[in-house]
Amino acid sequence: MTAASQLITDKSSEIMDLWASRVKKNIPAANESSELALRNQLTNVLEDLADIMDRYDGKSDVDEYESYQEIIENSLEHGRHRATSSHYTIKQILEEYIIFHRVLTELLIEKDVYTKEVGIVLKYSIETAMFNSATSFSDSIQEMREKLIGTLAHDIRNPISSAYFALDIIRHNDDKDRLDNLKKMGLRSLNKAVELLEGLLDAIAVKAGEGISMNFEEIDILKEIRWVYNEAEEIYTNDFVFDSSVDEIKGVFDGTAIRRVIENLVTNAVKYGSRDTPITIRIEEDQDDVLIEVQNFGNPIAKQDQNDIFKFLNRGHENQNSTLDSWGMGLTLVKTVAQAHGGKVDVVSNEKEGTTFSIHLKKQANKPGKIRTELNYSKN
Missing domain, CATH: 3.30.565.10 (Histidine kinase-like ATPase, C-terminal domain)
Structure with missing residues (x-):
């Protein structure tokens, strides 16, 4: 297990380069990001993976190994980042991890350090990262949508209040100039509210980025x-x-x-x-x-x-x-x-x-x- 950990550490740049080239070839959204943004937290996930392998003592049940918790923070951050990157979907995030898994597996096999135990730790580590990235991505998209809708809904109150105010202060004996001014105020505010409602409907369909x-x-x-x-x-x-x-x-x-x-x-x-x-x-x-x-x-x-x-x-x-x-x-x-x-x-x-x-x-x-x-x- 230590040999696999050391190999991942020594070859981290090579791993990330190969991963990035394959991701760009297979995932359209990846080509919309800069090289730095694309790699994002995956470099840290790779470091976490090497640390997990280095410390695993072979005695604990691999599917209950507590050190998998280390990988959670960076995978959550990866999902949040992808939510603000244009055109990403959960499917594409999961595909990123599948490619990540394949690149690592191929390298470990090529260098003859792949064992059944290494494979299981690799599998559970990446599954943990996949789950957390996908969850974080979905939660972040929902949060964006709720904040945009909340902002628009909040803003709608002002013009509606203004229109209500204009109507409420109209009196039957008001002169023509006052009535005209209050009418203009009410119509202006209602037109503004309609504009915001259109934006509200638009915000419901918000996507990644x-x-x-x-x-x-x-x-x-x-x-x-x-x-x-x-x-x-x-x-x-x-x-x-x-x-x-x-x-x-x-x-x-x-x-x-x-x-x-x-x-x-x-x-x-x-x-x-x-x-x-x-x-x-x-x-x-x-x-x-x-x-x-x-x-x-x-x-x-x-x-x-x-x-x-x-x-x-x-x-x-x-x-x-x-x-x-x-x-x-x-x-x-x-x-x-x-x-x-x-x-x-x-x-x-x-x-x-x-x-x-x-x-x-x-x-x-x-x-x-x-x-x-x-x-x-x-x-x-």
């Missing part, structure tokens, strides 16, 4: 941001400041998605911020980029939570934080939309400066048309 569908067009994005500002002033009792040194910012954007992003940040600012200080929406432009900031004062986000707040997939049950989860539902959307525009999102939060979410967007990162966004995986 996919996020929300977005529709890019040449627009003035400042107009969309000002729309959110005007609506926020109508809905909330907070004071708002709109700070922009330009009158228009044209580029290729998804206006609906940007509106939803700003609405989420404004809603969070109202929910978690102080009512005694204004919420500021600030916009800056240079030749190729747009910077949008939403700032509020109040209780800051803890320093240790500021990196975790944008994570898409779960952080593990032991790290669940209800405050982070509450923030994170909308921030999942914020990060996805920013990245789809070739940009990023940052947060600075402390007692002195308040909490500022900064969204960086590229004005010409996309061509006009509809696309399904991809989810960028990050273990950290």
